[in-house]
Amino acid sequence: MTLEIDTGSGLMPVHVWEGSGPGLLLLQEIFGVSEYIQERGAQLAALGYHVVAPEIFWRLDDVDLDPDATDLLDRALAVLDRLDWDLAVSDSIAALEYLRGRDTPVGVIGYCFGGGLGFNVAAAADPDVLVSYYGSALPNLLPLAPDVTAASLHHFGDADDYLPRATVDKIVAELGDAEVHRYPGAGHAFDNPMPAFHHAEASAQAWQRTTEFLSRQLPPEGNE
Template structure:
């Protein structure tokens, strides 16, 4: 599998876009949006999973204004440092960066067909906002347990792209009643799929982290993700 790093230029600088190519060398594009630990081993593992399905995957360095290409291990000791980065993240400029990364992905010569986005945790919230801000540029979005989503339901009407939500019903960071609010806000929308793994805690899909990973809900959610992408962002 081929991996390289591209640059995304914005008015006040540039940042890294880590790119993974599928075996055939081309395919639809997926913007992979990091969680709070940076574009590290976990994001690389997810990127490789998606590339194995035939997608061109690109993960932008969202914390570049705080520290370029920063990443830490998924552990209790690093939680505070990762949380500090997320607390200092500029969400307005970050959304503009994300749209710039999406445009850069769409312009890669290996991208053929549609383009989608997949985000986890911090990235799940950003994926939701990207769906609201740039639905016309996307063919599919998957948002995994974005903790800010319940507080951003005023943007629900702006989302016209097909979107799939994943939450853990036992997530200590996102109360179950908040998850229900999201489900109710999107009820009856033909472009929306909503899945709750009731036995899943926060970041249950993160197989690189013993403190988060839950194999059974992770496998169920990923199977749903693969099915959604196959339907909404097919690989020829």
């Protein structure tokens, strides 16, 4: 279902998958809350989590992210160029506070753009857990690393053109005791099912590790 959350400066649309356990803030890729992100939301809810995925681009006009467009990536990058990062962080925190209103532990899981955004949210709002898939903004966010106290899991592909190995090495060096996994042969957005991105083995391994991590650090059965 969808609803609207008061951000203090407007009503932000969010997608909700209801569960009786802890809350999970699901942060989108640059392609928006796509069918892929919605599928992940439903899968997380099936594990027992109450999942909220905000429409981070809601403040922008003329956003057209037609998944069948041949220039989808260019369109998405153009949208990202118009985004106010600080507002995206505060909007995400508003969604996290909405989840906290259920009086359960809360976590953040983000993909690509959302992986970096989630890291920033974790530094600013102290969720219980963070899962970040190849956070594209991480190289610019490393000064925030000491403020991320949540139990954290990070996934990176070793064939990522956006986050090359040397860059990931620098990121990992700043992540402290976070759990980190790197996937040989996997490029950026390897979990996305689009043929241009998908790496089936890495996707399956990362999802298994994600669900196992969540079951340890944010167990759904302990909060029903």
